[in-house]
Amino acid sequence: xxxxxxxxxxxxxxxxxxxxxxxxxxxxxxxxxxxxxxxxxxxxxxxxxxxxxxxxxxxxxxxxxxxxxxxxxxxxxxxxxxxxxxxxxxxxxxxxxxxxxxxxxxxxxxxxxxxxxxxxxxxxxxxxxxxxxxxxxxxxxxxxxxxxxxxxxxxxxxxxxxxxxxxxxxxxxxxxxxxxxxxxxxxxxxxxxxxxxxxxxxxxxxxxxxxxxxxxxxxxxxxxxxxxxxxxxxxxxxxxxxxxxxxxxxxxxxxxxxxxxxxxxxxxxxxxxxxxxxxxxxxxxxxxxxxxxxxxxxxxxxxxxxxxxxxxxxxxxxxxxxxxxxxxxxxxxxxx
Amino acid sequence: xxxxxxxxxxxxxxxxxxxxxxxxxxxxxxxxxxxxxxxxxxxxxxxxxxxxxxxxxxxxxxxxxxxxxxxxxxxxxxxxxxxxxxxxxxxxxxxxxxxxxxxxxxxxxxxxxxxxxxxxxxxxxxxxxxxxxxxxxxxxxxxxxxxxxxxxxxxxxxxxxxxxxxxxxxxxxxxxxxxxxxxxxxxxxxxxxxxxxxxxxxxxxxxxxxxxxxxxxxxxxxxxxxxxxxxxxxxxxxxxxxxxxxxxxxxxxxxxxxxxxxxxxxxxxxxxxxxxxxxxxxxxxxxxxxxxxxxxxxxxxxxxxxxxxxxxxxxxxxxxxxxxxxxxxxxxx
Numbered sequence: 001x002x003x004x005x006x007x008x009x010x011x012x013x014x015x016x017x018x019x020x021x022x023x024x025x026x027x028x029x030x031x032x033x034x035x036x037x038x039x040x041x042x043x044x045x046x047x048x049x050x051x052x053x054x055x056x057x058x059x060x061x062x063x064x065x066x067x068x069x070x071x072x073x074x075x076x077x078x079x080x081x082x083x084x085x086x087x088x089x090x091x092x093x094x095x096x097x098x099x100x101x102x103x104x105x106x107x108x109x110x111x112x113x114x115x116x117x118x119x120x121x122x123x124x125x126x127x128x129x130x131x132x133x134x135x136x137x138x139x140x141x142x143x144x145x146x147x148x149x150x151x152x153x154x155x156x157x158x159x160x161x162x163x164x165x166x167x168x169x170x171x172x173x174x175x176x177x178x179x180x181x182x183x184x185x186x187x188x189x190x191x192x193x194x195x196x197x198x199x200x201x202x203x204x205x206x207x208x209x210x211x212x213x214x215x216x217x218x219x220x221x222x223x224x225x226x227x228x229x230x231x232x233x234x235x236x237x238x239x240x241x242x243x244x245x246x247x248x249x250x251x252x253x254x255x256x257x258x259x260x261x262x263x264x265x266x267x268x269x270x271x272x273x274x275x276x277x278x279x280x281x282x283x284x285x286x287x288x289x290x291x292x293x294x295x296x297x298x299x300x301x302x303x304x305x306x307x308x309x310x311x312x313x314x315x316x317x318x319x320x321x322x323x324x325x326x327x328x329x330x331x332x333x334x335x336x
Numbered sequence: 337x338x339x340x341x342x343x344x345x346x347x348x349x350x351x352x353x354x355x356x357x358x359x360x361x362x363x364x365x366x367x368x369x370x371x372x373x374x375x376x377x378x379x380x381x382x383x384x385x386x387x388x389x390x391x392x393x394x395x396x397x398x399x400x401x402x403x404x405x406x407x408x409x410x411x412x413x414x415x416x417x418x419x420x421x422x423x424x425x426x427x428x429x430x431x432x433x434x435x436x437x438x439x440x441x442x443x444x445x446x447x448x449x450x451x452x453x454x455x456x457x458x459x460x461x462x463x464x465x466x467x468x469x470x471x472x473x474x475x476x477x478x479x480x481x482x483x484x485x486x487x488x489x490x491x492x493x494x495x496x497x498x499x500x501x502x503x504x505x506x507x508x509x510x511x512x513x514x515x516x517x518x519x520x521x522x523x524x525x526x527x528x529x530x531x532x533x534x535x536x537x538x539x540x541x542x543x544x545x546x547x548x549x550x551x552x553x554x555x556x557x558x559x560x561x562x563x564x565x566x567x568x569x570x571x572x573x574x575x576x577x578x579x580x581x582x583x584x585x586x587x588x589x590x591x592x593x594x595x596x597x598x599x600x601x602x603x604x605x606x607x608x609x610x611x612x613x614x615x616x617x618x619x620x621x622x623x624x625x626x627x628x629x630x631x632x633x634x635x636x637x638x639x640x641x642x643x644x645x646x647x648x649x650x651x652x653x654x655x656x657x658x659x660x661x662x663x664x665x666x667x668x669x
Contacts, residue, residue: 041364041367043370044370045370045371047370048371048468048484048632049468051468052466052467052468052486055486056464056467059465075341076341092341093341148354148356149356158648164492165489166489166490168617168647169466169489170488170617171362171466171486172361172362173356173360173361174356175356175361176354176355177354185362185363187617187646188646189645189646189647190341191341215619216361216363
């Protein structure tokens with residue numbers, strides 16, 4: 001069990017080296033594992049008590065690091081894995097790279113976060129808390145010591161944040177293993193997405209991803225899948241072309257104004273789309289836009305910027321309306 | 337909160353999968369077998385309700401007296417008119433419904449029996465998250481199968497969505513309800529209620545427990561006025577409070593994900609509006625509630641009262657049951 005302060009970077013987790021570590025750790029790992037995992041099933045009540053004792057001994061620490069993620073009016077779960085606020089979650093929760101979201105601790109404290117990279121094919125994603133730590137965090141099973149049949153537990157903000165109810169904990173076994181997905185019989189529900197799965201050493205072994213037709217089929221992204229793409233996830237790459245997240249299509253965003261070069265400099269709003277993002281932000285016909293994302297507003301700058309970004313992305317406009325200067329961040333809508 | 341991230345439902349198709357046989361899984365027969373000492377307690381103190389028309393079991397009950405008193409879930413029992421009961425291996429043909437408690441959704445049933453083993457209710461105990469609990473799973477005529485789960489969330493009140501509130505946090509203490517926090521802009525704040533005030537009455541009725549308020553609020557609407565009898569230090573005050581909508585004061589209740597229930601789940605119709613519950617993650621259906629919940633040491637935790645959704649089951653805590661039973665007996669006389 002290694003407790004990591006700032007997350008050690010992962011040249012050594014990439015590619016072939018990972019496979020080497022897996023093969024080598026299979027035997028060595030035995031010593032780390034609670035003995036009850038090597039019994040085919042619990043035989044006595046004592047065996048159940050041992051499972052309970054192990055789970056409860058890690059619960060306080062792992063609950064403290066499990067968070068709710070609020071993203072554009074929706075919510076999922078996630079887990080902090082370093083003192084300085086690196087967070088693992090699911091790609092279908094963050095949805096995109098570089099997006100701002102709110103991280104809610106179990107006590108209700110809200111923190112600002114920004115999504116880093118994601119893998120749209122396996123449903124892994126990273127996020128950084130953008131506030132001063134230290135934060136509570138969990139150990140990660142970097143040596144991949146968990147085996148089929150091991151007892152595991154899940155945490156999550158099921159159905160969204162609920163202070164009275166708190167985090168939900170559920171128990172189960174690891175019932176299926178494949179390279180980029182592990183399955184447990186810990187039950188999951190909406191809002192658990194992105195939340196953590198732990199072994200009985202209290203180490204993070206997976207992130208909740210999806211469920212099967214029965215209540216007893218829950219899929220998680222294993223930690224080895226995060227390790228495989230660690231650098232790219234941390235750098236903010238959008239990996240793959242899978243079903244868990246869609247890349248923003250440049251030029252797909254909609255602001256809802258027509259402008260013309262203004263005699264006093266900047267851009268004059270000459271037409272505005274009713275209920276479009278610009279109107280919702282308070283822009284009116286006749287207003288003069290003077291800056292686009294901090295640059296002096298010209299037709300070329302505005303059009304160039306809109307061609308780079310897409311639906312759901314943000315653009316900051318500064319404009320003058322009846323003598324008043326207003327600056328606002330506007331989220332682009334879908335092109336009608 | 338508009339929505340929650342819904343886990344995508346996929347058929348379990350893991351390529352090169354390495355699979356644990358189903359008998360070894362959490363709800364598998366080998367685990368059930370290892371729980372046999374708890375199964376004995378379940379078998380003795382549970383009643384299984386059978387529909388006489390279909391001969392199928394449709395509900396459990398909790399045995400609360402040696403001479404045949406059984407508590408069960410009222411709203412579920414009401415749906416079957418003609419039924420019989422099994423306790424242990426014996427069949428009882430003529431059960432009688434003596435009454436029901438609307439607040440807790442509990443019915444009292446009597447069977448002609450002697451020498452039953454009632455649960456030991458009334459003990460106040462805290463069961464931390466992660467504590468194993470065992471309930472009745474499926475049943476055969478002579479055998480109740482144990483189903484395991486753990487305590488999965490905080491013990492709490494589960495309000496009716498859309499109900500009315502005073503706008504205060506309450507604790508059952510000193511023979512009434514002590515006010516903790518007073519919510520800003522609530523009727524309570526406007527009426528001048530303060531933290532530490534002890535509520536002992538509402539309109540003409542005494543208030544001893546949370547359930548007394550909930551019973552009163554069931555039929556009240558937003559904007560209605562109630563008169564509270566309140567003790568503040570040495571004074572006894574009479575304070576009029578305007579009731580407010582819970583949703584308006586505290587925001588909308590979260591969606592409870594009922595759509596994610598999956599094909600194998602049948603949830604209870606009545607699953608909110610309980611003054612206090614213990615939540616566990618035992619996989620139950622609406623037809624498997626009503627029975628007792630035990631720890632591994634066969635300590636009675638409470639009575640299952642709702643299969644809530646894909647992942648949650650609620651039980652009425654042991655310490656609440658003596659009062660519920662006493663009220664039911666009183667009104668049955």
